[in-house]
Every structure is written in C-alpha cells, then in structure tokens.
Ligand SMILES: NC(=O)C1=CN([C@@H]2O[C@H](COP(=O)(O)OP(=O)(O)OC[C@H]3O[C@@H](n4cnc5c(N)ncnc54)[C@H](OP(=O)(O)O)[C@@H]3O)[C@@H](O)[C@H]2O)[C@H](O)CC1
C-alpha cells in the first residue's frame with residue numbers, strides 16, 4: 001500500500017473534487033461520516049461524554065461535521081474550537097454554521113482561556129491540527145495538548161495526532177497528542193512508522209473517504225507499506241520436478257569463540273527458509289557443536305581455533321550470509337576484505353560484518369552489487385554517522401544505498417528496506433523479537449531466499465515480513481517475553497503457510 005506525502009494527499013484531494021465534480025465540503029462530509037460510523041458502530045449510543053477539540057482548518061472542519069453527526073444521534077458532546085489563527089478555512093466556517101443550526105454552541109479556547117476539565121472517562125476527539133501543520137504550535141496550544149495527554153481519557157485523533165508534522169520530528173516532543181487511536185484518511189502516513197514519531201500513534205486504522213482511485217493508482221509513492229497483499233505476488237512456488245540444487249547453495253560465514261550459536265541460528269534459519277543446501281564456515285572451535293546441532297548443515301572450518309582468519313571456499317556458493325558473531329579482529333577484517341574482492345554474487349552482511357565495514361570504509365567499494373546490509377540503528381549510525389532526525393536518517397541511508405548499490409535493511413519496530421530511491425515499510429513483528437539472536441535468524445532467512453532465486457530486494461522484503469510473522473506467531477502462543485530466536489526459527493514454516501492461506505480474520509496491517 002502506498003504511503004503518500006502531505007502534498008500528494010492535497011493533490012489527490014483536488015483531483016477528486018475536480019473529477020467527481022463535487023465541492024470540497026462534500027468530501028469533508030464524506031470523511032467525517034466515516035469517522036462517525038466508526039465511532040457509532042463501537043459506542044452504539046453509550047452515554048459517555050465526548051469532548052471534541054477542533055482547530056480552525058480542515059482538520060477542525062472534520063471535527064465540526066463529526067460533532068453535528070454525533071449530536072444528531074443523541075450523543076453527549078462538548079465542542080471546543082482551538083482558536084489558534086484568524087485564517088479559518090472555508091469549510092471549517094461552513095460547518096461551524098451548520099453546527100450552530102442544530103443548536104450546538106462551541107466554546108472558543110484562546111491564549112487566555114482556562115483549560116477545560118477532562119475526565120478520564122471522557123472520550124476526546126482530537127481535530128486540532130491535521131496534515132497542514134507547518135510550524136511549531138503556539139505555547140498555549142502546546143499546553144492544551146499536554147493537558148489532553150495528562151487527562152488519561154481515550155484520545156481519538158482525526159487523520160493524524162495533532163502537533164505531529166508530516167516531514168520532520170516534532171519541534172517540542174511534549175506538544176504532540178499521544179493518540180490512543182488514529183483514524184487516518186485513505187492512505188497511511190510515513191510518520192506512523194518511524195521510531196521518533198510512531199510513539200504518538202498507539203493504534204491506527206485507515207478510513208476510505210472516497211479519494212479517486214485513478215489518482216491513487218497513478219501517484220508514484222516513495223514509500224510503500226508491505227502487508228500480505230504485497231508479499232504474496234513475490235512468492236516463488238516450489239516446483240514438483242525440482243531437486244535440492246534448484247534451491248541454491250548458501251554459505252554462512254561467522255562465529256568466534258563463545259559466539260558459535262549465532263551461526264547455528266542463521267544457518268538453521270537459512271535451511272528452514274528453503275535453501276537447498278547450506279554450508280557454514282566457522283573457526284575450528286565451532287565444528288563439534290554445529291555438526292551435532294544441525295545435521296543437515298555442512299561445516300567447513302578456518303585454520304584458526306577461535307576466530308575467522310582466512311576464508312577459503314572449495315566451491316562457489318550462490319550467496320553468502322556473513323557477519324554474525326564474527327568479531328572485529330584485524331585478521332578477521334582482512335579475511336572479510338579479501339572475500340569481498342573475490343565474490344561477485346550478492347552477499348547478506350550483518351552485525352560485525354557491518355562494524356568491520358564501518359571501521360574500514362575503503363572496503364565499501366568492494367561490496368558485490370545488490371548485496372543486502374542489515375544494520376540495527378547503532379550499526380547504521382556507525383556506517384552513516386549521526387543524523388538529525390528520522391527523516392534525515394532515511395535520506396542519508398537512501399544516499400548510502402544508492403552510492404554503494406546495495407539493499408539496506410534498517411531494522412526496527414517497523415523495519416524499512418531501502419533500495420534505489422524507494423523504501424518499503426514492514427508491518428509484521430513485535431517487541432518480543434527484541435531478543436538475542438533474532439537478527440541472526442533474519443540474516444539466515446534472507447540468505448536462504450536469495451539462494452532460492454529471489455531477487456535481493458524481494459528476498460529482503462519477503463524475509464523481513466516472514467521473520468516478523470514468525471515472531472508474531474511465537475508471541476501469540478507464548479507472549480512477548482518468552483519469544484526466543486530459536487523459536488522464531490521454528491515458526492518460519494507456519495509463517496509461509498499463513499502467507500499462502502491467511503487466517504480468516506486478518507488485521508496484520510493495523511498498527
Ligand atoms: N484528502 C484528505 O485526506 C482530506 C482531508 N481533510 C482534512 O483536512 C486536513 C488538512 O487540512 P488543512 O486545512 O490543510 O490543515 P490543518 O487543519 O492541519 O491546519 C490548518 C491551518 O493551520 C495553519 N497552521 C499550520 N501550522 C500552524 C501552527 N503551528 N499554528 C497555527 N496555525 C498553523 C496552516 O495555515 P497557514 O496558512 O497559517 O500556514 C494550516 O493550513 C487533513 O488532515 C484532514 O483532516 C478534509 O477534510 C477531507 C479530505
């Protein structure tokens with residue numbers, strides 16, 4: 001699903017109004033009716049007080065229409081206009097009048113007003129600012145936002161949490177609504193998925209407000225949200241007349257004394273994801289444990305007992321996954337550097353492999369084209385240097401991926417895969433997966449997908465989705481805390497099955 005910028009949303013708005021020959025207030029009515037229907041379906045007339053805080057632009061206009069619809073259906077409401085500017089929008093004014101016509105009189109909150117009382121049992125509708133926010137809210141508006149956040153009431157934000165800009169981090173982190181739920185119009189917004197801004201969005205859901213499908217289809221979005229719909233077409237079915245050679249020979253290189261488990265997890269995941277053959281290359285000390293832990297995996301060893309010091313490959317693997325538990329010793333870095341020069345096929349590079357690259361930037365030019373790098377935020381910072389905010393991070397990361405012709409997988413609550421000038425935002429996974437070895441499993445999985453012939457970008461997108469899904473299945477069975485990397489690995493098969501035939505009620509794309 002495409003993620004639009006604010007400008008693209010305004011363009012789609014304008015196009016819809018012109019093509020469907022409707023006036024803008026009709027579109028607003030449509031949007032707010034969807035809001036009302038959502039609320040009404042859940043509350044069914046419950047006698048709870050709903051306090052609506054409405055700005056003076058179109059986000060506030062949506063709030064005005066919603067207030068009228070709630071009033072007409074017998075709900076107890078209080079409407080506050082947050083009077084932060086004299087530049088009231090046309091459709092806000094129109095709907096303010098319509099609200100008065102049904103005898104609802106909003107109170108106007110200005111700089112000098114007392115803050116209204118909000119009970120924890122109230123429902124707050126937040127329609128102060130939408131996607132039009134373009135500068136810091138005034139101090140008094142920020143205070144009102146803090147007051148709402150402190151109320152403990154359920155806060156339902158219209159379109160976006162007020163105070164959250166669409167293209168940067170907030171100016172003041174406490175002057176943003178902490179939404180319990182966001183009902184967002186038509187398309188997801190990138191800020192919902194980034195660590196600094198996603199924290200204001202507890203849960204979100206999209207409402208189809210009827211923007212014209214022609215413009216939605218033809219708009220080229222930089223970022224896409226990846227759900228099952230996007231994953232299914234990438235799947236490469238196993239063929240009846242195939243053999244293990246059809247699905248590639250992967251090589252997993254890593255480990256050092258005390259960190260052989262990382263290689264075990266990665267190679268097991270690689271195999272479980274479907275790689276035809278898997279050979280690992282580890283320091284001598286890893287031989288026994290690997291041979292006895294995973295009989296399906298072949299083991300080659302370095303001449304060094306404790307660290308990788310010289311990588312010699314008796315065959316040319318289809319893909320190499322490298323870096324887990326490998327350490328950053330000089331001899332290891334040198335062996336890795338030589339391998340980079342030798343290999344033509346894409347590699348999947350993780351953990352200390354990335355740290356070695358960060359310490360030796362000259363090696364970057366030797367990374368085989370289309371390789372996949374899987375940094376967590378700290379490793380990414382070592383590669384890119386510091387960034388100002390999440391948006392700056394994405395720009396720097398995109399430039400890095402373009403410059404080195406690699407697929408960059410930025411791991412996080414919503415892992416983002418960057419390639420060329422495009423980004424893919426993952427929707428699966430859960431906090432239980434922040435656990436030792438989870439990244440090793442991912443590296444093995446992506447390696448296994450490349451081995452089977454998935455293009456590197458597709459291998460990364462699919463692998464990340466499947467990894468999150470396997471983790472979600474684990475968490476649904478035993479809770480977040482007990483999720484372990486080896487358990488994620490065990491659920492890879494179930495993950496595939498869920499992608500191919502989903503459970504009846506599917507809501508994985510919700511926040
Ligand atoms: N297609 C859709 O998705 C539809 C969305 N709708 C709703 O419309 C809003 C966007 O409405 P808009 O009027 O453009 O913007 P806001 O309501 O967010 O803000 C109103 C104006 O406030 C000014 N502004 C910006 N920042 C500040 C600030 N910090 N302090 C004071 N004022 C500020 C700005 O105007 P300026 O000219 O002063 O810069 C804003 O324009 C969208 O989110 C949806 O809720 C439609 O209802 C239906 C279609």
Ligand SMILES: [K+]
Nearest residue numbers: 126129160162
């Ligand atoms: K809002």
